[in-house]
Amino acid sequence: MNSTTMLASEKGRKFHIYKSNEEQKRRKNMSMNNGKKLTGKIAVITGGSSGIGLATARLFVQEGAYVFITGRRQAELDKAKAEIGKNVTAVRGDVAKLDDLDSLYATVKSEKGALDIVIANAAFGEPVLTKDATPEHYDKSFNTNARGSFFTVQKALPLLRDGGSIVLVSSVAHVKGIPVYVTYSATKAAMRSFVRSWAADFKDRGIRVNTLSPGPIDTPMMASQGASKEQAEAFKKQYAQLTTLGRVGRPEEIATAILFLASDDSSFITGIDLPADGGMTQV
Numbered sequence: 001m002n003s004t005t006m007l008a009s010e011k012g013r014k015f016h017i018y019k020s021n022e023e024q025k026r027r028k029n030m031s032m033n034n035g036k037k038l039t040g041k042i043a044v045i046t047g048g049s050s051g052i053g054l055a056t057a058r059l060f061v062q063e064g065a066y067v068f069i070t071g072r073r074q075a076e077l078d079k080a081k082a083e084i085g086k087n088v089t090a091v092r093g094d095v096a097k098l099d100d101l102d103s104l105y106a107t108v109k110s111e112k113g114a115l116d117i118v119i120a121n122a123a124f125g126e127p128v129l130t131k132d133a134t135p136e137h138y139d140k141s142f143n144t145n146a147r148g149s150f151f152t153v154q155k156a157l158p159l160l161r162d163g164g165s166i167v168l169v170s171s172v173a174h175v176k177g178i179p180v181y182v183t184y185s186a187t188k189a190a191m192r193s194f195v196r197s198w199a200a201d202f203k204d205r206g207i208r209v210n211t212l213s214p215g216p217i218d219t220p221m222m223a224s225q226g227a228s229k230e231q232a233e234a235f236k237k238q239y240a241q242l243t244t245l246g247r248v249g250r251p252e253e254i255a256t257a258i259l260f261l262a263s264d265d266s267s268f269i270t271g272i273d274l275p276a277d278g279g280m281t282q283v
């Protein structure tokens, strides 16, 4: 064996030891946490009272987290809280209102003192062609989705522990050209851009930032896109055909992808956009 080969084999041996130590650490953590991925973690999920946000809150609690969920409608929050059952605080608020975000984080601070995970998920979307879009439609889209996500994250920073994880729920719409979703898509593209800058900005604190882009998912938001129940069903069929898998997704299928980005399972991933879209934008 010459010196170059010896060096390579020594490097390989060290890498093997490093990998098996890492694997042992991971297994030890898992067994200490009863196999749960978020034991002891505190998470904020905006729009946690319905659809994707609610499925994510449910899964996070099953995985050992304590969750703070938000939404504007108290009745939906009460229902969601009862459904989640434990380890949940519901805080009513609008992400477009900065005072409401301040109240949310004041509640997190007084109840838990710190935070590990932020899921910026609350959003507004309605199908409108450019020729019909009003300034109110434009402002509501950007104030809820882009500005709302921006300040949801900015205001979390003082409470967010080093090593934390931030996930912005974007949409496949940000890489598609869909005439009726011009404002919605642009707000989701803004979120994707925030993530690139924040991944670089927060790196010294070990805070990872990613977007998750769902394809068509069977939630109240999808149902609300049609003017009637029949039209909503027709849209759903059309959306299903746009995916490679030939169906719309379930909120639970997005929750598992969000869990991946929020947990240590994705510890070497930051700044990405993860499409969870049945192949819609990838095939």
Ligand SMILES: NC(=O)c1ccc[n+]([C@@H]2O[C@H](COP(=O)([O-])OP(=O)(O)OC[C@H]3O[C@@H](n4cnc5c(N)ncnc54)[C@H](OP(=O)(O)O)[C@@H]3O)[C@@H](O)[C@H]2O)c1
Binding pocket: 046, 047, 048, 049, 050, 051, 052, 053, 070, 071, 072, 073, 074, 076, 093, 094, 095, 096, 120, 121, 122, 123, 124, 125, 144, 169, 170, 171, 172, 213, 214, 215, 216, 217, 218, 219, 220, 221, 222
């Ligand atoms: N469903 C899809 O096909 C699809 C596809 C791509 C991306 N997405 C994205 O996935 C995320 C979740 O959507 P979803 O389908 O689960 O919708 P959903 O079932 O309608 O849930 C939306 C949640 O956000 C809350 N919310 C809406 N506006 C808010 C505001 N201004 N402030 C605080 N909370 C607000 C809602 O509660 P209140 O109404 O009571 O406030 C509700 O809890 C959104 O970011 C959406 O753009 C969805």
